[in-house]
Amino acid sequence: MSDASGVVTEEPPQAAGKRRQIRPRAERRQQLIDATIRCIAQHGLSKVTMQMVTSEAGLSVGIANLHFQSKDNLLxxxxxxxxxxxxxxxxxxxxxxxxxxxxxxxxxxxxxxxxxxxxxxxxxxxxxxxxxxxxxxxxxxxxxxxxxxxxxxxxxxxxxxxxxxxxxxxxxxxxxxxxxxxxxxxxxxxxxxxxxxxxxxxxxxxxxxxxxxxxxxxxx
Amino acid sequence: MSDASGVVTEEPPQAAGKRRQIRPRAERRQQLIDATIRCIAQHGLSKVTMQMVTSEAGLSVGIANLHFQSKDNLLxxxxxxxxxxxxxxxxxxxxxxxxxxxxxxxxxxxxxxxxxxxxxxxxxxxxxxxxxxxxxxxxxxxxxxxxxxxxxxxxxxxxxxxxxxxxxxxxxxxxxxxxxxxxxxxxxxxxxxxxxxxxxxxxxxxxxxxxxxxxxxxxx
DNA sequence: CGACAGAATGAATAATCATTCATTCTGGGT
DNA sequence: ACCCAGAATGAATGATTATTCATTCTGTCG
Missing domain, CATH: 1.10.357.10 (Tetracycline Repressor, domain 2)
Structure with missing residues (x-):
């Protein structure tokens, strides 16, 4: 029952050292799900966009489709x-x-x-x-x-x-x-x-x- | 636009007996609210569009903004x-x-x-x-x-x-x-x-x- | 009957968004 | 040191959508 959401791991202000990192699939998926939860809570399900979720996760726009195929599936x-x-x-x-x-x-x-x-x-x-x-x-x-x-x-x-x-x-x-x-x-x-x-x-x-x-x- | 062959002028997509009607503001507002309820129930709040609502009400797209100013306000x-x-x-x-x-x-x-x-x-x-x-x-x-x-x-x-x-x-x-x-x-x-x-x-x-x-x- | 206020229309506009994919980059293996 | 599978990126694309507004139409009133 690891409630790891909301934990640090993320530097919202992209400090100069913004280096691309490669992580295993499962980890990225969880990272995106956590970001989705935060976005829904803050903006409401009907206002959530892929840009919003991926940027909240500190990743690029394309990555959600890479790991979840579609927005519907991510949700x-x-x-x-x-x-x-x-x-x-x-x-x-x-x-x-x-x-x-x-x-x-x-x-x-x-x-x-x-x-x-x-x-x-x-x-x-x-x-x-x-x-x-x-x-x-x-x-x-x-x-x-x-x-x-x-x-x-x-x-x-x-x-x-x-x-x-x-x-x-x-x-x-x-x-x-x-x-x-x-x-x-x-x-x-x-x-x-x-x-x-x-x-x-x-x-x-x-x-x-x-x-x-x-x-x-x-x-x- | 039309040639001179004397053919009857082309009828716009007026479904049989669908004549434009003028009704008081309050009535149109209620009509649109009712349509909105039906659309939310059928498609979910996040999928509702103005086109959907106005067409469900049997009216034109512009009318919702005419009576409610914006989608947010209609909702x-x-x-x-x-x-x-x-x-x-x-x-x-x-x-x-x-x-x-x-x-x-x-x-x-x-x-x-x-x-x-x-x-x-x-x-x-x-x-x-x-x-x-x-x-x-x-x-x-x-x-x-x-x-x-x-x-x-x-x-x-x-x-x-x-x-x-x-x-x-x-x-x-x-x-x-x-x-x-x-x-x-x-x-x-x-x-x-x-x-x-x-x-x-x-x-x-x-x-x-x-x-x-x-x-x-x-x-x- | 004629004219007009304003209700209704819907094509056009501008903005937003999901999704794609050519390209770049990373880290482990040799 | 070098290589490369595949993870990650983000500009480009095409689809969708809210909103506008010039125009058309209706019912009413003088």
């Missing part, structure tokens, strides 16, 4: 990266057998979902920029829903375990999981669009409240 | 229209003094939020297309948050009334209102991006569940 791969980073992180926590207490695992999940890594404006912007286009672009729907389904199943399983352990009555794991996922998505939206009215702290409190009402024995 | 006004339609509808229901039973009013609100009018894919697509750009465009943030704040206050007031009436303990109107709003937003997202896994029926059930757990005396 697609950027979405895939963000989706996998987010859902992969969640799944890792939910499977986390090194954290046997289910209540603690819930807490860790919430921390991840509303903590530093994910709710950086950059990542959220990208996330919702693609959601906005998903209605018109089946490719995006497919990428997101593929990875989403797995996370949803894991969450449902975790909730089912908790329900069993806590002997909770009148709750259904599937329905709760859908609700919790939607709640988290909605809170991300709020953090992005109305940051003045919804702080990260309050978003956590609201999510925690949801869990407490569902699993009172597990969440203090 | 801004379209967002304003959708935002006001959605939030206005909610507020009307929440204020609805013709519906004295608070439980019924909650039901009506839920019906509106997840019912036909709002969750048409068209409207949802537009909604989230703008959310995606909001991170980069303060104008959009302002439009949405202005209208959003009012709806949030009304919802909080309604919840407060319900809490008082039902003598519910250990719940806070403000926190619940934030959670409920986020939940609805998240469900809209799910309906848009993963329609296969989340049906409208199930979305309603999930939202209802949230309300039932919070206000058991008011929601059956």
């Amino acid at each position: 697609k791969e950027t979405l895939r990266f963000v989706a996998e980073e987010y859902h992969g992180g969640q799944i890792e926590i939910m499977e986390g057998s090194e954290m046997p207490d289910l209540g603690h695992r819930l807490d860790a999940l919430l921390d991840f979902q509303l903590g530093r890594g994910v709710t950086q404006r950059q990542k959220m912007s990208v996330w919702f920029a693609y959601y906005g286009e998903a209605g018109a672009r089946p490719v995006y729907q497919k990428i997101v829903s593929t990875v989403d389904r797995l996370a949803a199943q894991k969450l449902e399983a975790l909730f089912a375990e908790i329900i069993h352990e806590g002997q909770y009555q009148g709750v259904e794991a599937r329905e709760l999981a859908t609700g919790y996922s939607a709640l988290i998505d909605g809170l991300h939206l709020g953090l992005l669009v109305t940051p003045r009215e919804l702080t990260k702290r309050r978003a956590r409190a609201v999510a925690r409240d949801f869990l407490r009402r569902a699993f009172p024995h597990h969440i203090c | 801004k006004e379209t967002l304003r229209f959708v935002a006001e339609e959605y939030h206005g509808g909610q507020i009307e229901i929440m204020e609805g003094s013709e519906m004295p039973d608070l439980g019924h009013r909650l039901d009506a609100l839920l019906d509106f939020q997840l019912g036909r009018g709002v969750t048409q894919r068209q409207k949802m697509s537009v909604w989230f297309a703008y959310y995606g750009e909001a991170g980069a465009r303060p104008v959009y943030q302002k439009i949405v948050s202005t209208v959003d704040r009012l709806a949030a206050q009304k919802l909080e007031a309604l919840f407060a009334e319900i809490i008082h009436e039902g003598q519910y303990q250990g719940v806070e109107a403000r926190e619940l209102a934030t959670g409920y709003s986020a939940l609805i937003d998240g469900l809209h997202l799910g309906l848009l991006v993963t329609p296969r896994e989340l049906t409208k029926r199930r979305a309603r059930a999930v939202a209802r569940d949230f309300l039932r757990r919070a206000f058991p005396h008011h929601i059956c």
Whole structure:
């Protein structure tokens, strides 16, 4: 889970020593994806250009097409990266057998979902920029829903375990999981669009409240 | 241009019965906003062009600039229209003094939020297309948050009334209102991006569940 | 009926952008 | 020291697009 984006590695002001460097394909691809994320966050998906992305990456215009064939493909791969980073992180926590207490695992999940890594404006912007286009672009729907389904199943399983352990009555794991996922998505939206009215702290409190009402024995 | 052979003068590409009509400014503006909504839903915000919008409206290319000055402004006004339609509808229901039973009013609100009018894919697509750009465009943030704040206050007031009436303990109107709003937003997202896994029926059930757990005396 | 205000048109313009590819350069291999 | 596969560059190209505005047309009013 290396969050290497935003790290130095780059001298925006091209100091006199601007020497051409040859790097392996995978590294250049990641460098371009990171630059794309920053550009989308700063300018919006509809305003992103290849010139913008490549210059943000400190490279020449032609390089994006060299490594990604087309702009469409670069954007697609950027979405895939963000989706996998987010859902992969969640799944890792939910499977986390090194954290046997289910209540603690819930807490860790919430921390991840509303903590530093994910709710950086950059990542959220990208996330919702693609959601906005998903209605018109089946490719995006497919990428997101593929990875989403797995996370949803894991969450449902975790909730089912908790329900069993806590002997909770009148709750259904599937329905709760859908609700919790939607709640988290909605809170991300709020953090992005109305940051003045919804702080990260309050978003956590609201999510925690949801869990407490569902699993009172597990969440203090 | 034309020879002297006496042939009928060439008819411009006038489709049968397509005569130029003069209509008041307000009507043309709405016609263009409606066309913009359809175009965003079908092609995505980043692919919308003026040609596309004006031709969808059945008008000439120049007319959008005539009535909206610029593309940016047309998009801004379209967002304003959708935002006001959605939030206005909610507020009307929440204020609805013709519906004295608070439980019924909650039901009506839920019906509106997840019912036909709002969750048409068209409207949802537009909604989230703008959310995606909001991170980069303060104008959009302002439009949405202005209208959003009012709806949030009304919802909080309604919840407060319900809490008082039902003598519910250990719940806070403000926190619940934030959670409920986020939940609805998240469900809209799910309906848009993963329609296969989340049906409208199930979305309603999930939202209802949230309300039932919070206000058991008011929601059956 | 005739004239006119201004609504509507769409060809032309100028700007922007994705993509190509001939050329330059790098670093590892011999 | 030399070579060269292929990584990187960026000027050139062609396609797309927002915006303008001279012209055409419509409905109304005197």
